[in-house]
Amino acid sequence: MKGTNLGEFEELVLLTIAALMDKAYSVAICDELSTHNGRTVKLGVVHSVLHRLEEKGFVKSELGEATKSRGGKRKRFYQLTVTGKEALVRTKAMRDQLWDRIPSLAWK
Amino acid sequence: MKEQPQHQPPSWARKFIEWYCKPELAEDLIGDLNEYFERNLRSVGPRRAKLIYMIDALKFFRPYTVQKPKWVNPFISRIMIESYIKTSGRGLMRHKLFSFINIMGLAVSMSVGLLLIAFVFDLFSFDRFHKNGERICRITNVATFNQGPGGKFATTSVKTGKLIREKMTGIEEVVILQNDFSQDAVVGDRILPLKGYWAEPSLFRIFTFPMVEGNPETALKDPYCIVLTESAAKKLFGGQSALGKTIKFDSLPYQVTGVMKDVPFFSHISFEALVSFSSVEKANQHDPRFEAWTNMWSNQVYLLLQENADRVSIQSQLDAIAREENLVQGPEGYRDTRIRLELLPLHKIVVGEQLSRSMGPSGPHVSPALLWILVGLAFVVIGSACFNYANLSVARALRRFREVGLRKAIGAGKSQVRHQFLVEAIMISLAALLVSSLLFFLLRPQLIRLSPEMQNMVKLDLSPAMVAAFIFFSVTVGVIAGFVPALYFSKINASHAFRNGPPRKAFKHLSLRRALVVIQYTLTLIFITATAVGYVQYKNILSFDLGFNTENILNIHMQGNKPDALLKELKEMPEVTGLSRSLIVTSVGNAWGGYMTYKNSQDSALVLTNNVDENYLPLHEYKLVAGGNFIVRPTTAEAAREVIVNEQLLKRFNIAGNDPEKAIGQEITFSNFHVHRRKMTIVGVMKDFHYGTVENVIGPVAFIPWAPEDRAIINAKIHSTDMQATLAKIESTWKKIDRVHPFKAQFYDEEIENAYNEFAAIIKIIGFLSFLAISIASMGLFGMVVFTAETRLKEIGIRKLMGASQGNLIYLLSSGFLSLLSVSALIALPLTYLFFQKVVLLRFPYHSPVQFPELFAGFLAVLLIAIVLIGSQTMKAARSNPAVVLKSE
Structure with a gap:
């Protein structure tokens, strides 16, 4: 698991973080994934993936401002790191290469 | 959200997260849960929302969220523990009375716990020495009868064993054991009663009973072979090797084909000898009842299941056998019985369901319900002792308040105060363990001697595992006892302690x-x-006036010997002042009897009897109301025609209008299992006496003349200043007459x-x-x-x-x-x-x-x-x- 490879779900989470820009925190990521992915995503799963991504150095996080909602607890916002971006780009490139190799005839 | 401010997420769940979660992760985790909670409040209502919150809180318990257990610097904590021990020790020594009372109170109730632990240890060490123990099962017969209630029996038929061997799959070995091999073994001039089983050779393949001499495969194969335990062999043959020697039972020679190690104490089956099952098969080969399906009273069948055997399929095979056999008409007297077979694992025999057994030695057994009741009782006792300890410690708050305040003032945390009080309680409970183990050793023989069953069941010997269990138990008791004081004192506020002292209402x-x-x-x-x-009542019962004199009367059980020779010897002893013979000893719960009728042959009543000789009444100082002693001394039981009855018997049949004098000479008819309607004449009427124990109401009783063919107990009235010496003298006389059976005599x-x-x-x-x-x-x-x-x-x-x-x-x-x-x-x-x-x-x-x-x-x-x-x-x-x-x- 450790290393630079991205799992499918990890990739989705990374992309969501990138898409949400500076509003990426766990619940928002979870909601975004649920709406776009068409399947319910459990908060616990998102949390552990975020934790793993942070361990791998693909994302970094910092606590936001305290708000009145959430029982006064602060949100933890996530951002892609450079290696995170590289990993996404690399995965995409690999996919594209593979896509390109498929002869269009094969899709009949 | 604002419209429903009253709904808060469950606080314990939040505290739980705060407790286990790494602090750096906790905040946003709880925040997320709160956000979800608020959302759920609106969508699914407060109850579901709380439930979801709780479940999520538990779900977040994952390796990456859980904080590492905080071991405060081990060096410091060691110093602190030393300090706790030192200060607690000083405290205990300073308040000797308190410590003494605490220790004694805990020790007494802990001794119950220790006894129970030892008891349970012993019970669960039964049959653990068999290597294949997990795979051994015994067949249980669940029988229903047309007449009388059915039940579960530990015994089964020989047929069951044979059918299982022939028809069933999944079974490695079967052994049939027949109970009640109990005979006198004769070797040369040595005679020794032996008890054991008839057993098949497969016994040694199923159970772990190691052989010392002989081949376990063949030792029990042929008829008239016997395997002795080491101690039985030693008793019979002294130091010589027993293998190959001959033992006679009832003049039939048996060959010793093996000597095995003694059966361990913790074995539910115990024996001195095993005789080949083929011997009993041979003796009964023409008896159809021997192998009858319903002749289930004296055999045990043990199975060794194959590894990974499917118990469900074995049970269905057993059911099939039973179904088939229940249809077969058995021989006369063995019909009307329906049997189902069940498997009982070896390790559930001693602690398990209560089974009936009609014959044979009933092995040790304790039902789990009883065990749970005992555990519950011990729990109550120890619980209240712990409660008292807590009570007493908190009651002393005044003394400890300043101490704790000072500790806190110089920087002790809650946990440190808590630890100190726990250490103190554990020290007390360990000291209590010492005292209670003394009590344990004092009580142990008492407990074991409570009943003969206990003696066969437990030894309560210490083993290393048991000692460990004791210490663990004691520490647990200490923690439970110290928990409340620790909590109470750790909450003390330092400044408060100095200003106000303890709150007056320490107990609400x-x-x-x-x-x-x-x-x-x-x-x-x-x-x-x-x-x-x-x-007092017990003492009253013992000194109860039974209606006759029992003082200094020694009852010698003849154990099958004719009493004449011993009588002659006893007569010559100056210490023996009177002698008589009787069939049984009355007033101790024994009974013998038959049915009597008077003139109306339809009106019969149970009459308890004893066969006694002409010296019995004067020796025991029975009081006669009318008539006299026996006149004729019958030489055969058949010839006995006289009877002495009590007043109750007259009353029962209204003989001669209840007038004892007129009852003399009246005739009654007596029958029991070997006397059929015999006419007997009343020659005497005695005052009522207690034939049964004091629990029984006095009923009709009759004395019948003792005849030489009856079993005998010699009643010897002894007048001696040195009872021990006299007894020894009589015992040595006994040894001259019977060298086999140990002298069996007891004062009335x-x-x-x-x-x-x-x-x-x-x-x-x-x-x-x-x-x-x-x-x-x-x-x-x-x-x-x-x-x-x-x-x-x-x-x-x-x-x-x-x-x-x-x-x-x-x-x-x-x-x-x-x-x-x-x-x-x-x-x-x-x-x-x-x-x-x-x-x-x-x-x-x-x-x-x-x-x-x-x-x-x-x-x-x-x-x-x-x-x-x-x-x-x-x-x-x-x-x-x-x-x-x-x-x-």
């Missing part, structure tokens, strides 16, 4: 504690009074005592319980007294200044407790009295009434202890110098 539920003291004392009084009353009074053994055991148990109850109750009371005395110290000082005398003060402090005690006495004493008069003593028609002395003896003893406890503390408080007490404000 003072009335609850009062109620507890009353309950504890009521129980104590019930136990202790029951012991006293029971003991001892035999009566044995008959009431059960009561002695019960009294012992209740006595121990009252000891326990008294120590626990005293601890509870002491805690309360100390608390009251210390919290009212200033009040006492002021009262003293105003001129109260010491007596006044002691009355002031102790009257409350004494009234509590009186309440308990008012509940307990009438309850015990009624219990004995209306329940227990109804079993004894001839009991003496419960007297006041024994009823109040226990109460006085308890009162005395309580007064000492209360007095010592109140005196101390009353004597205190008001100047000192009031100055310390």
Whole structure:
């Protein structure tokens, strides 16, 4: 698991973080994934993936401002790191290469 | 959200997360959950929302969120533990009385726990020495009969064993054991009674009974082969090798084909010898009943299942066998029985379901329900002891308050105070362990000797595992006992402690504690009074006037020998002043009898009898109302025509209008299982005496002349200054006559005592319980007294200044407790009295009434202890110098 490879779900989470820009925190990521992915995503799963991504150095996080909602607890916002971006780009490139190799005839 | 501010996520779930979660992750985790909670509040309602919150809180318990257990610097914690031990030790030494009471109170109740642990250890070590133990099962017969109730039997038929061997799959080995091999073994001039089983050779493949000599595969193969245990072989052959030698049973020669190690104590089957099953098969080869499906009374079948055998399929195969066999018509007398077969794993034999067995030695057995009841009782006892410890420690808050305050002021955290009190409690409970192991060793022989079943069941020997269990148990008790004080003291606020001292209302539920003291004392009084009353009644039973004299009469059981030779020898002894013969010993629960009719042959009644010779009545000083002793001495049982009856018998049949004089010469008809309708003449009428135990009402009794063919017990009246020497002399005479059976004789009074053994055991148990109850109750009371005395110290000082005398003060402090005690006495004493008069003593028609002395003896003893406890503390408080007490404000 450790290393630079991205799992499918990890990739989705990374992309969501990138898409949400500076509003990426766990619940928002979870909601975004649920709406776009068409399947319910459990908060616990998102949390552990975020934790793993942070361990791998693909994302970094910092606590936001305290708000009145959430029982006064602060949100933890996530951002892609450079290696995170590289990993996404690399995965995409690999996919594209593979896509390109498929002869269009094969899709009949 | 604002419209529903009342709904909060469950706080314990939040605390749980805060407890386990890494602090850096906790905040946003809880925040997320809160956000979800608020969302769920609106969508699914508060109840579901809370539920989801709780489930999520549990779900987040994952390796990456859980914080590492915080070991504060091990070096510091070691120093601190040393310090706790040191300061706690000093504290214990300074307050010797408190420590003593704490230790004793815990020790007494812990000894119950220790006994129970040892008991359970022993029970669960049964049959663990068999290597294949997990795979061994015994067949249980579940029988239903057309007449009479059915039941579950540990025994089964020979047929079952054979059918299983022939038809079933999944089974590695089968062995059939037949019970009740019990005969006198003759080797040369040596005779020894041997007990054992008839067994098949597969026994040695199933069970782990190692052979010392001989081949286990073949030893039990051929008829008339026997395998001895080492100790039996030693008894029979001395130091010589037994292998290949011949033993005679009933003049039939058996060859010793093997010697095996003795059966371990913790084995549910025990024997001295195994005889080849083919011997009993051969002896019964023409008897159709031997292999009848319903002849299920004397065999056990054990199976060794194959590894990974499917028990469900084995059970269905057993069901198939039973279904088929139940249809087969058995021989006469064995019909009308339906049987189902079940498997019983070896390790569930001793601690498991109660099974009937019609014959054979019943092995050790304890039902799990009983075990749970015992565990529950021990739990209650230990629990209340722990509660008392907590009570007492908190009651001493005043003394410890400043200490804890100071500790906190110089930087002790909550946890450190907590640890200190836990260490203290554990030290006390370890000290209590020492005392209670002493008690354990004292009580152990008592417990084992309670009944013969216990002797066969437990040894209660210490093993390393047991010692470890004891220590673990003691530490657990310490932690439980110290938990409440630790919590209480750790919450003390340093500045508060110095300013105010302990809160006056340390206990909000003072009335609850009062109620507890009353309950504890009521129980104590019930136990202790029951012991006293029971003991007095027991003594009354032993010295009960049975209607004849039993003093110094030795009953010698002839064990099949003719009494004449011994009688002759005994007659010549100067110490023996009288001799008689009888069939049984009465008044100890034995009975013999038959049915009698008088003129109306339809009106028959059960009459208890004893066959006695002409010397029996004078020797035992029976009182005759009319007529005389036997006149004719019959030489055969057939010839006995005379009978001496008691008054009840006259009353029962209304013989001669109940007039003893006129009853002489009347004829009655007697029958039992070997006498058929024999006419007998009444030659004497004796006063009623107690034929049964004191639990039985006196009924019709008749004495029939003893005839030489009857079994005999010699009753010898002995007049001697040195009973031991006389007994030894008689025993050596016995050895001349019978070298096989050990001398079996007992004084009549001892035999009566044995008959009431059960009561002695019960009294012992209740006595121990009252000891326990008294120590626990005293601890509870002491805690309360100390608390009251210390919290009212200033009040006492002021009262003293105003001129109260010491007596006044002691009355002031102790009257409350004494009234509590009186309440308990008012509940307990009438309850015990009624219990004995209306329940227990109804079993004894001839009991003496419960007297006041024994009823109040226990109460006085308890009162005395309580007064000492209360007095010592109140005196101390009353004597205190008001100047000192009031100055310390």
